[in-house]
Amino acid sequence: MLFAIGLIIVFFFVSYRLAPRERQEDALVHGAGQVGMLAALALFGVDYFTSYYYATGEMMSALHPYGLERYAFICVAVIALANFVFGALYMYSLGVFNEGGGSFTAAMRYLGPSLSLIVAVVLIQDYVLTIVVSTLSGSDQLLSIIGAYNINWFWHFLIGAALASTTWYLTIRGRGESAQVVFTLLGLFAGLTLTMLIGLILAHSRGVPPAPTEPPLPATLGQALYHMLTASMKGMVALTGLEAMSNGIQFVIDEDYPLIRWGKRRLPRLNWLWNFYSGKSGIGRTVQTAFLFYGGLTTLFLTIFSLRFNVFDGTFGRTLVGNLAFIGFEQLPGGIILYWFYQFLAVALLSAASMTAYQDMQAITWRNVAIGEIPEIVVYRNPKGTFTRPVTAAFIAAIIIQLLVRGDTSHAVPYYGVGVFLPITAMGLAMRQHILTHESGRRRTWGLVGVNFSIALSSFVFVGQIVGKWQEGGWLVLIALIVIILMAHAILISPIGYRDPDQIYRIIRVKSRIEGPMGAIVEWQSLKVQEYRFKLLVAITKFWELFGVRRPVRFEPPVIAGEFEEAVQAGHSNHSYLEPYLNQTQPSPQPTAPPKEEPSANPPS
Secondary structure, X not given: OHHHHHHHHHHHHHHHHHOOOOOHHHHHHHOOOOEOHHHHHHHHHHHHHHHHHOHHHHHHHHHHXXXXXXXXXXXXHHHHHHHHHHHHHHHHHHHHOOOOOHHHHHHHHHOOHHHHHHHHHHHHHHHHHHHHHHHHHHHHHHHHHOOOOOXXXXXXXXXXXXXXXXXXXXXXXXXXXXXXXXXXXXXXXXXXXXXXXXXXXXXXXXXXXXXXXXXXXXXXXXXXXXXXXXXXXXXXXXXHHHHHHHHHHHHEXXXXXXXXXXXXXXXXXXXXXXHHOOHHHHHHHXXXXXXXXXXXXXXHHHHHHHHHHOOOOOHHHOXXXXXXXXXXXXXXXXXXXXXXXXXXXXXXXXXXXXXXXXXXXXXXXXXXXXXXXXXXXXXXXXXXXXXXXXXXXXXXXXXXXXXXXXXXXHHHHHHOOOOOHHHHHHHHHHHHHHHHHHOOHHHXXXXXXXXXXXXXXXXXXXXXXXXXXXXXXXXXXXXXXXXXXXXXXXXXXXXXXXXXXXXXXXXXXXXXXXXXXHHHHHHHHHHHHHHHHHHHHHHHHHHHHOOOOOOXXXXXXXXXXXXXXXXXXXXXXXXXXXXXXXXXXXXXXXXXXXXXXXXXXXXXO
8 A cells, every 4th residue: 555655656746846837037938828848748738648548448349349359450550540640740730830820820821711711610619529528538437436427417417517617727827837737647647557557467477367258249241340440430549639739839939948959969960850849849749749659559558458358448337448457556556546546537637638628729719710700809818828718618618518418428429539630631731732832852752642641541530530420420520510610601701700900900919919920820811811701792792693682792802911921921020911001090019918808890881
């Protein structure tokens, strides 16, 4: 018992000491919402890392009832390949779009406003569902520990809502505090998972017998292939973190972290490597490097021991990870304490996973306000750099969805993780256009080979996610995506979607307090969307004219957006891209304190 308690204390002490924290001299930096490498790893990776608790269990649950678990390694290979390919794609994209925006910015530059708008609204849906699934999964884990998994649905909902409230509060407090808490939890998770692995190896060497087998259900060849597809899609480790890191790179400090500084001083021969991981793009690439291998390795690890001990979700009333934790920790002194602590840690981490969604919700929402997709009143940034209103809106939406699904995680899972593969496909298409435009020779040839493969794979996974989860509500996902896309366009062409240069400037520079290239890029994006909005209104007017109904366009043609490179150049010169079009009475930006809210300007009639 003392061994177990001492081990937990050691892991906690080391994790807490390594955890990122704000220093007084960094208040002007971190207080504005900027984070370093360790904080970025925690905030943008926690959803990805904690999918370990449920992804492999879902994969094996699709195979085991039909006696197909022996083919699980095929699914593991598919999952590992997808993680590596998509991770490499986003690492490359950070060199092109190192000011943030993710697939939203990439699609706007190379694919046009229509697809960019679709990407933006699909990501918002995915972030809200991330909060729903992660907190309800935490609720399920907590109730499973005390043997009350089958309790009335209201308790599942109540606990899930309480967990969502906790992570909402931590996010509102600021990124510095939330990063410290999440990093400490991830440190405990890493230490205890390695301890569990040692215990499982000991259990194998000691000849611990597998659990009793059950007769499998019959399945035809076609059904078996369908179950293999379903297993691969369900086991696909959450990739929201890829888009989250790319989208939220604006919140990362633009400086080298200690390892890179050491490498540049001591190993100059590897400068090509240090330069690749340099600056804020390098921090993002470091986080995404973990994504390359983490999903494949952890899925392989859990699959090997799942087959060895014949345990799955539901065996002995535990989850797959719960069963393996029980077997592994039982081999060590005080193992029951380690097991219970590990299970409670799972609850905390699954709840904290919603922080990834909260962070990226902030990064995408102020852009959507600027382009005219969301009302202006939503954007507000507090002194700590947190966009509190989008976070609160996402929290409220998550609570409503939790109530609608009656606290049942399995009803929410079919919607989760599907939407993120559409932005990944858009990123691949955008990178393809970038390579065609800017590369030549071997770089062009091999670049096209890699990016074309990523496009094909992400398209296959997107369709596979819907088909593989069809019986569990995949068809509803397809309908929901179509409805959301139509609603987004309806809002854009309404008066809410109108933005003139003064409004765009106020939203980006004054209310959001965004400066530099990122601010100029979003100003350019906003003008592009206003061009797209005007074209839609003209097209609608011409459509009704076919039936003899004349509806004159209400607004004058918008300002021409110009080229993306012009916006980037203006940003690097510390100028607003909108300066030539602004009213001279426009207030100047306030970078250190939130301005008083101003009423949204109504569009001219």
